[in-house]
Amino acid sequence: MRILIVSWEYPPVVVGGLGRHVHHLATELAAQGHDIVMLTRRPTGTDAVSHPTTDTRVDGVRIIATAEDPPEFEFGRDMMAWTLAMGHSFVRTGLRVLAGERNTPEQQPWVPDVVHAHDWLVAHPAIALAEFFDVPLVSTIHATEAGRHSGWVSGPTNRQVHSVEWWLATESDSLITCSASMRDEVTRLFGPDLPDVSVIHNGIDIRTWPFAPRPVRSGPPELLFAGRLEYEKGVQDLLAALPRIRRTHPGTTLTVAGTGTQQEWLVEQTRRHRVTKAVRFLGAVDHQGLVGLMHRCAAIVLPSRYEPFGIVALEAAATGAPLVVSTAGGLGEAVTDTTTGLTFDPGDVAGIATAVRAALGDSAAAATRAARARDRLTEEFSWSEVAERTAGVYLAAKRRVRHPVGRPSIPERPLPERDPGQSD
Template structure:
């Protein structure tokens, strides 16, 4: 099939897990013989003079054609003018696709998240081909069901439009399928679940690197906890920090390394001070892949305390590194980490539950290692990219070309759109 993929991030522009997901998926689709063109963007803050539009093969896989679209001249900032910035990006993508892909016609358009809704819907309408939309997360979910600001209501309405217009909707977990069905008035049986994937070998670490990481992060052989990902409130690292004093009372000297960047870093630093564990917590910032893999492999436990998590690719990465997993049951994490089998779980926001689960790991390292082994063993059959690419291609082939539709604005309740939380 000829597949046109639209994503607001794609290497070298990677903001979070979405960019890595799209990159891995299209490479696997290309390996299976599909003809893939990706439309993405240049770096934020650049323009056509400093970073002009490029059209050529992906440096990592020449079978993939990538259209990296320059930003428009308008002085719009992602941080200050999100919706206007997204509209401008969408217009630039649409112009580039219509003018530079002349003579090439896709069999399907695949949109990844709301930021590319406008160009994806327009291209599917103009070309008369099916529109597949993957909803990676929702605005309501990120805010625990509340849409209290004008920006949140704007984003939600674009998500609603994309989900209602798409000929096939995909989510990364059963939990997200239920969330999307509730938010956008869709039949859950018509929403496909395709998990995110992992390439396990990328996370293999030699013993020397593991030992070096332990000396670096936890000298003296003390227990080492690790958490990684974006430092945002919904990731729940504040709950892990609150649980750390209880863990240290049972296991003196325990250290926590938090890897990643985000808007809540200073809040988390203050949280560590408030709970008198600041000297026991290292905020490592962004770590290169090899250093992150070494940290995960060296950890006594990797703790993922998310309050909201559509899928939880971090759990797959930790499992690929062979780390014992302790994770909340938020969203997709409850599907990735099977309590008592591939890790230990706790309810989102449950500080005592975090401490108890970590205590269980540290008290019985042999059982923790066995759970880690089972977690790693299921990566290939359940979360391997070849399996995911086959399932995605099946969705492409089955999607009908519904054609343009006109929809009104969604009615947004003043209360919690996901119900009590």
Template sequence: MRVLMVSWEYPPVIVGGLGRHVHALATELAAAGHEVVVLSRQPAGSDASTHPTTDEQLDGVRVLRVAEDPLHLEFERDLVAWTLAMGHGMLRAALTRLLPSWRPDVVHAHDWLVAHPAIALADVLEVPLVATVHATEAGRHAGWLSSPLSRQVHSAEWWLAHRADTLITCSAAMRAEVAELFEVDADPIVVLHNGIAPRRWRANAARVRAVRDRYAPGGAPVLMYFGRLEYEKGVQDLIAALPRIRRAHPGTRVVVTGTGTAYDELVAAAARHRVRRSVTFTGHLPDADLSALLRAVDAVVLPSRYEPFGIVALEAAAAGAPLVASTAGGLGEVVVDGETGLSFAPGDVAGLAGAAGAVLDDPGAAARRARAARKRLGSAFEWGRIAAGTASVYASATRGSAAEPGRPKIPTGNVFGRG
């Protein structure tokens, strides 16, 4: 099939897990013989003089990367206007550089930021529109749509969910969330998990020892979080649990790897709980260093309060790290409590401390669970299998009526009924 993927992230432009997902899916589909074009963008803050539009073949995938227009718009300050401008640039590039000589069988949109160009292209070309919802605005804000920006984002998500001919989510939890939030039937929504390429996370023994010596001097227990530093990721709960963990396991340290808007708040939380010297914030790490750190720690702790899937759990499992994770969203499907890791309820600081302590109490059992988690990757989270499932979705997608819906009604309270 000829597939046009529209995504606001594609390597080397990476914001979160979406870009890696689209890259892995696109390259696997191409390897399976499908003709894949990815329509994406150049880095934010650049322009056509520094980062002109490019059209190149990468890993079997044609990538049309669109330059930013001259407007003075910033992603952080002008999100909706910036997104509309990006969509306009994508649409213009597709119409002038791509479609005169190439026509897709299906358009695949990844998240609300590309709703405008993806819907427009599917309408113009009269082909099915498939949309993957990777996360929701309401989910990221614990069910509240209290700001004008959140209401705007929610309405764009709602529009894409209603306009798509087929919807995909990365977990059963996300399928239920999408059906509830956007008032669509859950049954036709296809669940296709994220995947992982295990070999990427290998590290040699010498590098692992060096990293262990750096972050766990004297052989102290060390726990790790890696991912975006945002409130919904629950890192504040890990920091709050650290004093309890240290009482049972003196000297335990926590390494926090990643960047995000919650950094200052997390540093303040570590000081407030009197564990600032026991928490190391590394910022972003290159993959080689991250691989070694994952192999060196006693456990990776993923304390998310909201998590559509939890690809970091797969990455930790691929590296062989024992897992301690909340049951938020997709994490409850990725980590099987007692079999491939230990789980606790989102926001349960005592439960987190108990699960982390259990790993430190019995390293042998933790290692057995880690081996089971790694073994499961090959059966449940292999990209070839996921790409084949996606291709089946494309083949069965049929174009419905391009009816234009009205605006959704925005709830004034919590959309999940939490008060």
């Protein structure tokens, strides 16, 4: 099949886990014989002079990375304007390169069999290009704005993002989510007139996350958190549980790898809970550094309050790190309590302390659970399996009859009261 994938992230432009997901999916689809064109962008804050549009082929994937237009928009300050400008540049580049330019009179335009959009930021170009080529639009919804905000979207930007997510979902001919909980969330938020929703878990390349047996612990145990420092990741709950953990396991430390908008507030929480000297904030950590942290830690703790999937859990499992995770969203599907890890309810500080104590109290049992988790990866989460199932969705997708739609119904109840450090 000829597949046009549209994503605002693709290496070397990677903002989070979405970029890695799309890269693995595209390269595996290409390896399986599909003709893949990736429509993506050049780095933020550049322009057509410093970073012109490129058309290259890497790992079997044709990558068209479009230059940013010159008007001055900043993602953090002008998110919707920036997103619309990016979408406009994607449409122009896609039409010019794929449908317009011909090097020779005999050369035919490249026409996709399907367009695959990844998340709301590429809704406008993906919908426009699928309509232009008159082919099915498949969209993967990786997360939702309402899900990140306890089910409600009260701020102007929140409402705008939610409405674009709804538009992409309703305009699509088939939808993909990374977990059953995300499927239920998408159906609840954007239904009832949605296309078929397929659940295809994220994959992992275990070759890049090498296994290592747990070292014999000679000193106090070290816990690890890896991920974005945002309220929904629940790091504040882990910090609140740390004093209880240290009472039964003196000297326990926590290493926090990652960046985010809540870092300053989380540092304040360490002072509030009197664990400042027991917590290290490392900031961004490269791949090899993260592997080293996973090899060294007594357990990785992922206390998410909201988690569409939780790829870090798979990465940690591949390295042999014992898993202690919340049951939020996809984490609850990826980790089976007492079999491949230990779990607790989202936001349950006492539950975090109990689960971590159990992991630290029996290192042999923790290692056994970690080995089972790694064995499960090769059976259920390989990228070849993900690509084959995704290609099946492409083949089954048919372009639906379009009808005019009105504006979406947006939840208008104010957000529940939250901690002062939480951003909108």
